[in-house]
Amino acid sequence: MMNIKDIIKTNKLEKLVLEGTFGIEKEGIRVDDNQKLALTDHPELLGDRSYHPYIQTDFSEAQLELVTPPEQSLKETFKWLNALNDVVQRSVESDEYIWPFSMPACLPETEQIPIIRVRDQKEVEYREKLAEKYGKKKQLISGIHYNFSFSEQFVKSIFEHQREHDSIKEVKNELHLKLTRNFLRYQWILTYLYGAAPFAHHSFFEQAKEEIPLTKPVRSVRNSSMGYHNSTDVIVRYDEVAHYVNDIEQLVAEGTLSEEREFYGAARLRGNAKKIDQLNHTGIEYVEFRLFDLNPYSKLGITNEQARFIHLFSILMIWIEDSKAKEAIKEGTEKNEQTASEDPFAKSAYYQEGMELLQEMQAIASELKVESEYFEVIDQAIAALEDPSQTLAARLTQQIDSVDQYLKVGRKLGTQYKQEAKGKPYLLNGFEGMEMSSQLLLFDALQKGITVEVLDENDQFLKLQYKSHEEYVKNANMTAKDTYISHWIMENKTVTKKILKSKGFNVPDGEEFQSLEEATAAYYKFKNRSVVVKPKSTNYGLGISIFKNSPQEEDFKEALEIAFKEDTAILVEKFATGTEYRFFILDGKVKAVLHRVPANVKGDGRQTVRELIEQKNMDPLRGTNHRAPLEKIKFGNVEALTLKEQGYTFDSVPESGEIVYLRENSNISTGGDSIDYTDKMHSSYKELASRMAVPLGVKVTGIDLIIPDYTKPSTPEDPGYTVIEANFNPAMHMHAFVTEGKGRRLTRDILEMLFPELY
Amino acid sequence: MMNIKDIIKTNKLEKLVLEGTFGIEKEGIRVDDNQKLALTDHPELLGDRSYHPYIQTDFSEAQLELVTPPEQSLKETFKWLNALNDVVQRSVESDEYIWPFSMPACLPETEQIPIIRVRDQKEVEYREKLAEKYGKKKQLISGIHYNFSFSEQFVKSIFEHQREHDSIKEVKNELHLKLTRNFLRYQWILTYLYGAAPFAHHSFFEQAKEEIPLTKPVRSVRNSSMGYHNSTDVIVRYDEVAHYVNDIEQLVAEGTLSEEREFYGAARLRGNAKKIDQLNHTGIEYVEFRLFDLNPYSKLGITNEQARFIHLFSILMIWIEDSKAKEAIKEGTEKNEQTASEDPFAKSAYYQEGMELLQEMQAIASELKVESEYFEVIDQAIAALEDPSQTLAARLTQQIDSVDQYLKVGRKLGTQYKQEAKGKPYLLNGFEGMEMSSQLLLFDALQKGITVEVLDENDQFLKLQYKSHEEYVKNANMTAKDTYISHWIMENKTVTKKILKSKGFNVPDGEEFQSLEEATAAYYKFKNRSVVVKPKSTNYGLGISIFKNSPQEEDFKEALEIAFKEDTAILVEKFATGTEYRFFILDGKVKAVLHRVPANVKGDGRQTVRELIEQKNMDPLRGTNHRAPLEKIKFGNVEALTLKEQGYTFDSVPESGEIVYLRENSNISTGGDSIDYTDKMHSSYKELASRMAVPLGVKVTGIDLIIPDYTKPSTPEDPGYTVIEANFNPAMHMHAFVTEGKGRRLTRDILEMLFPELY
Incomplete structure (x- = not known):
């Protein structure tokens, strides 16, 4: 032996x-x-x-x-x-x-x-x-x-x-x-x-x-x-x-x-x-x-x-x-x-x-x-x-x-x-290192009995299998159902706009510039309009300047310089006024509509802003560092400044029912609220958003529309919207757990798209 | 008036x-x-x-x-x-x-x-x-x-x-x-x-x-x-x-x-x-x-x-x-x-x-x-x-x-x-700022009468149209025919290998490591083998170490450190010996096979190395800075050193028929030759390469195989190949104009894939 x-x-x-x-x-x-x-x-x-x-x-x-x-x-x-x-x-x-x-x-x-x-x-x-x-x-x-x-x-x-x-x-x-x-x-x-x-x-x-x-x-x-x-x-x-x-x-x-x-x-x-x-x-x-x-x-x-x-x-x-x-x-x-x-x-x-x-x-x-x-x-x-x-x-x-x-x-x-x-229904123990949407998808797949192999955890790469039917998924909604080119179309804002415009959708007029010189020379085109100056491809709100009224030449030039710091190409576009909504499209259907509101608290005539924030932050849906669907509101300088502009400090006691903002930007990552509008949004905009996915050739996308009045139908004469962006790999967890309204379990829809035979 | x-x-x-x-x-x-x-x-x-x-x-x-x-x-x-x-x-x-x-x-x-x-x-x-x-x-x-x-x-x-x-x-x-x-x-x-x-x-x-x-x-x-x-x-x-x-x-x-x-x-x-x-x-x-x-x-x-x-x-x-x-x-x-x-x-x-x-x-x-x-x-x-x-x-x-x-x-x-x-048949005047493959595709499209719109020249983004049939193309072969996920599969070497391995293809055994500590601890697994240590995702040959025999522990650790300088994850793989061939696959068929040879000249017993280089560089297919399908051989330090190792200088006169190398690496970008093997390659490898595209779910890919003897058929017992990489957006111009053999006009094949009704 x-x-x-x-x-x-x-x-x-x-x-x-x-x-x-x-x-x-x-x-x-x-x-x-x-x-x-x-x-x-x-x-x-x-x-x-x-x-x-x-x-x-x-x-x-x-x-x-x-x-x-x-x-x-x-x-x-x-x-x-x-x-x-x-x-x-x-x-x-x-x-x-x-x-x-x-x-x-x-x-x-x-x-x-x-x-x-x-x-x-x-x-x-x-x-x-x-x-x-x-x-x-x-x-x-x-x-x-x-x-x-x-x-x-x-x-x-x-x-x-x-x-x-x-x-x-x-x-x-x-x-x-x-x-x-x-x-x-x-x-x-x-x-x-x-x-x-x-x-x-x-x-x-x-x-x-x-x-x-x-x-x-x-x-x-x-x-x-x-x-x-x-x-x-x-x-x-x-x-x-x-x-x-x-x-x-x-x-x-x-x-x-x-x-x-x-x-x-x-x-x-x-x-x-x-x-x-x-x-x-x-x-x-x-x-x-x-x-x-x-x-x-x-x-x-x-x-x-x-x-x-x-x-x-x-x-x-x-x-x-x-x-x-x-x-x-x-x-x-x-x-x-x-x-x-x-x-x-x-x-x-x-x-x-x-x-x-x-x-x-x-x-x-x-x-x-x-x-x-x-x-x-x-x-x-x-x-x-x-x-x-x-x-x-x-x-x-x-x-x-x-x-x-x-x-x-x-x-x-x-x-x-x-x-x-x-x-913490948004976390899946064992896989809490993965992105939230991937955790939700993994949960849904395990629940349904789809065989899962985590091919690369850091890369959010999954293999899903039911019998001999195999599907690969990255970042929870990047799949074989979408085409290679649709990704690149959406990554290029100019191309996205050109395509949507050619199909008759209302995109903000604008132009792309490759050099500061060229852009400065084009001032005459924008001097009498409200415009946004932004880098062509960065996506995090950096380098963006908004002129709600006709920009002065010097300010315009400064905005161009700021934008060119972020990218080698910039866009100057007509500024669209209204409220921004994210339409989540899957396979030609609007599955969710979301509006994001800057971080805020609602007064009760009794508690201070600080106490109201602490109370709001108790919500188990609020966390830190993107480990929860919503972020806790911070007690930082920006928040203090925002309060100051409204004549408040953290120790003020707002009246009952009064909304006090802690931020101007509506990002969830800075404590913003998310409000589901899927059922409230007028159907004409949902119809439009779902039709936009067709020329982009995309199954899963998040389309951002600016809509001044979501209850008023869009008509050919008065479209009532401007489409400002189409996003590949749109976030899904933010629709699943919302501050107000009904959560939308989009990861389940993704699985249904991939494995229709199981649903 | x-x-x-x-x-x-x-x-x-x-x-x-x-x-x-x-x-x-x-x-x-x-x-x-x-x-x-x-x-x-x-x-x-x-x-x-x-x-x-x-x-x-x-x-x-x-x-x-x-x-x-x-x-x-x-x-x-x-x-x-x-x-x-x-x-x-x-x-x-x-x-x-x-x-x-x-x-x-x-x-x-x-x-x-x-x-x-x-x-x-x-x-x-x-x-x-x-x-x-x-x-x-x-x-x-x-x-x-x-x-x-x-x-x-x-x-x-x-x-x-x-x-x-x-x-x-x-x-x-x-x-x-x-x-x-x-x-x-x-x-x-x-x-x-x-x-x-x-x-x-x-x-x-x-x-x-x-x-x-x-x-x-x-x-x-x-x-x-x-x-x-x-x-x-x-x-x-x-x-x-x-x-x-x-x-x-x-x-x-x-x-x-x-x-x-x-x-x-x-x-x-x-x-x-x-x-x-x-x-x-x-x-x-x-x-x-x-x-x-x-x-x-x-x-x-x-x-x-x-x-x-x-x-x-x-x-x-x-x-x-x-x-x-x-x-x-x-x-x-x-x-x-x-x-x-x-x-x-x-x-x-x-x-x-x-x-x-x-x-x-x-x-x-x-x-x-x-x-x-x-x-x-x-x-x-x-x-x-x-x-x-x-x-x-x-x-x-x-x-x-x-x-x-x-x-x-x-x-x-x-x-x-x-x-x-x-x-200069590889250039299209007016669009010579675009990548060479895009110029070739544009040429072929214009020749055939496909309507072309250059949506974004810097981004190599084209819209092609025939009647109501529209197609978008980026970088000459990124299209709607390929899926979103196949791109990400190929971008992730570990995922590519896992998938190919699961379908029975011969990939080099190996392991991925996220930390130097973890990789160092795994030395015992590789100490008795010939291995390659490489960064997981960079693609330009940087940070790669090859041990043709069992690595010493210290050398192994140094190789790990070098690789980790390039990426946050590294791979340690079995080293495959043989010659590398690029198989260009389109829609399940091998359309071209290419082998690249380090920069070299062939002696004539009369001219010096310098003269031979100058003569070879006269070829209109050779240019500088990637503006031609082949690059001129340089008279640099690396070239001088490579000559010295062979006992030569630029002024030596090699014998007639003698091949003298100027480089050890076979990159085209450093003056290498390209040799077409499409017809010479044994059909069994072409069959294998085209089958590999299936689990990757990809229509257009460049698959790199190491093959010791391209004339000997692959058999289940002795596969005779190792697949080392699958590439998205594989270069096409290098197949079109080759140093030796027949050029392959792959851009025309791309158009045929997109518009079968025209061919």
Whole structure:
């Protein structure tokens, strides 16, 4: 047998052994306001379980299962788990929440427990059979599955430095079999540390009505004989892949198991196909460890620290010696059951073995030069082994001393996790580094069950997939539905204007200049008009001068100089008076109209401006540095000056109903308000804006119109608007969460455009 | 009547009166090698006359007509005229050229002169009728038509400051009628100055075989009674638009003219429709002046200076007093014919009137503060009025004293203009400021007869149109045929690689890093491989380090630091060995394959390296600063160093056949050679490259493959290639003009993709 530890050390594979592919599955049941199992359907918002890659149901209609995609680091895995948790928490009915414990809350009579309601009748029948065999209630027990494999590169390196095996596949099998065998042998330590199901609600038990577990708490009801296990005659071998396959196939053939997937061992070998005999051909892809209780103190059911411990534990399992004997595993399983049934405050029966393993783990951590966080979790484990009261089971037992308390704590934690997820609906945990619109789109895609790959997080680059239909999206609305040239048309203000003008739309008259000399010479054209002087391509309001009346020659020249500081070309345009509205166009339809108002507060005759601002800034939609759809109003110089011009200071008390402005510019980024006008805007302008997208050849655009009176229809004689800009990649989050009016979930419209077959 | 001069002065319209819309039409006949009228068809390369907006034929199949689109300045008009001249000169058969004189070269017998060969039978019949009426030969006289109107803004300003007229249309009519009347009154001065048809070849005359004109040269045969005119009873009034329309309609009704367009007055009023009575409704759009002979000393038939003079002359015509009397125009016409028939060296019979007009013109030029070039042309005109030998007619008469000489000079100038246009086939005169690929595309579009609007010259933005089909093109191949997202996919090297890899293509293994720390920590992954370290997104070869063998840790770190100087993210990739080829893909097909070789010379055993370089640099395809498809090899330090490493200096004499390199890098921009491999490349790689475009979702891309042996087929077991990059907006000019092999005119393929209905 290969000495993996020596190969690693001799060939300096210390970094490689830390690499792996990770995945987490998390179950949890929906309960109603009274902590009773929810009898409602799986939330419709969560798409269709027949294809949903991330959010499924298992046995019961009420049992949600979150599945992270395979990732190359635990950090990535937790990003997904966080995001999926947000999606699920925000998708359950308002009077339901997700129960935080592995053992269920109040269960109804067995016959009332709903089996999954899916179209596939075979799936329903399979679960009916299980219900009959194991009892429906046991199947509501929830937990965490941890999926893992060592990296290809590590396996390859081991292969290159050993002599026993002829193929990478064999080495991979050998490595993961060893991992599994030792994992099963020493799994008790994980149950000791992380067992978190000290008792169950009395409604869980089919016969005995007395509250057995509460009077005698254990480390893990779920891992004890009271949990959901195969019958004791289901024993499979882990010495060779062929034996594992053969044993399970045999159990199915003789009828002990109804299907292969009914094998519930604490560890399963997984291939890349559903049928187990594929393992013989393709080898082990990864292993699945199923023994973890939900950690109710984490909204995800498992903490980062736990996962790091399990990762290092897995490395320990291939590092130390091993036994292929069936008995070793049997013994391990018994130790685990024994540990699960121990009093949470009792010292472990296997304390000595545990301490040796943890010390070895420390030694490995040093050799591998892992990050300090890893050492911390080992220290914590050692401390908990010394002092059982630090284990999860003990902590829960201390906190809960009655049925009432059990339900209360469950409710408190469950509703708290839901509230946390709903508090900032514009963020998607795990991906909060991305632009807000990308987070919203990602949320909507995950909710709908569209497969997402984040191709480049910094670049806001996503791949979306439904069956064989692939779409790429950048910055939430840059897609294959738009053409290359329409982007460049909109990037060039002169070209945009020329095109819109040629199609009869009302653009501000104007001219482009390449040099100060040329522009100065053209003064005669503008001297009797109201004009805007602006750089051709910068977009942030820099270098713009407005002359509402005929400009003096000197002022005009100064404005030109200011504009030329920002760009090599400038525009001089007729100034259009009126209010600016942003029309968001998608596929020929106006999906949202927004007006932005400069930062302001409304007086109540009682509070100072400062207090009014502080109050307004309490809105969870207001944040700082573009991390929220609206920005907090600042107490800066510009704000003070703006107040001064109105005869106020921060300490003035405006009259009731009076609007006091803190800014002249209407940007959201300086605390402005956003007001939805989608339904209020006269239809003639919406019609016009949507028609403008046609010559620009664009599906998704934000068109800015200046409209003096939005209630008055546009007519050919009196258009009543000027179009000043068409924007590619228009912001979407600002329409989703508005200060006033109805939010517009444009990211969902983008998905519908990309995947019409799903809507 | 409005006093236009006073209105201009009082209201400071001096700049506005200079504004206008300009257009030039230039006729010219194709002749063969022997100066005989070409009897061949209109060049097929010049598209279809049934829709061609710029290049037409008039009476004869051999008479080419260039028509510039209306432009807002003479500068723009001349850009177009230059470009159209390039197109036509490069499109005529190799044994033909364009005759530079207004009067034709050797004409065959009348019956052999071909009338236009077009499908429209009515057009042919119309010309047959004209042939009968005027004689075919007269219709081969060529000239320049000058189209002009004052700007809308100027007309509007005049309207606002006068009291006689109720509408802008009336003012516009009045202005242009005055211009026309005075123009006709004083046209003689233009014939005096620019008449350039002192004689005609004897074959031009139907009856008299003697060389009348050569024995007695005149200022302009074309403007004399020997030219192509309506019969003397064709007289129309220019006092009112209604009269003008009425008179021409009357002439058609009574049969004096067969169609309205048979009216050949030296000035025509033009509306926006073909039927003349539209003028009554829409008013005058512009006026057309038809009296100008081809200036044989200009390849365009007219110089910039002439056009400037005509422009100022037009302003003079509305500035000075005016007469509505029919007689005034009749007198002007007679003076013109008289002037045309004068001896080129004779003083003008109307010298005094001319001098007064030119002095008034000087005064106006001062008042309008026009650019100095305008003053120069007035000075030249005054000098020529004083000294007839400075007129075009006199200069020609001095140069030509025999029939033989006439044909020789015509041939010399005509072939010279053709050679000039063909010498740098990669440039399009007038648009030489644009990128080379845009110039090529523009050329191809103009040649084919696609309507082109240059929306933004600096931004390489074109609008192309055929009938109602519009397409926008930026940088010659960025179009609506490509999607928005494909651009961003290719801009992101990591995303490109992920996508290509997921579809089974052979990309270099590698990883992206966001920080030096993270990248340094990953050394263990690359220490035993040959790797390239490069910035993620910069494209110019900066910050790239190559380790052909396992990198030392220190060197690796240094390479990382170098790369991070160029970008915030870097890539470390497996280094692929082999030769790099650029595959240009269009619509799923490989249209060109190119390999670039470092700057080099081939020895001849006789010349020094310096001489060999100088010789190679003589190639007209080699230029400097990217203004030619290939760059001249430089005599710089890098070149000297590269020679030194091979044991050479610039003064060494390499052996015959020996290749000496001047550079290590293969960039064209440092003098490299380009070699076409389109036909040589093994088809399996072309097949692969074209398939790569599919997942990228791109129609036009340049894919770079590293291929060790281009003759050996790619197989699944041994792909034989690595794909290193996919480029959006790939260069096209470098494929069109190559050092070795066949050039590929990709711009034509782009047009075919955009307008399949035309090909």
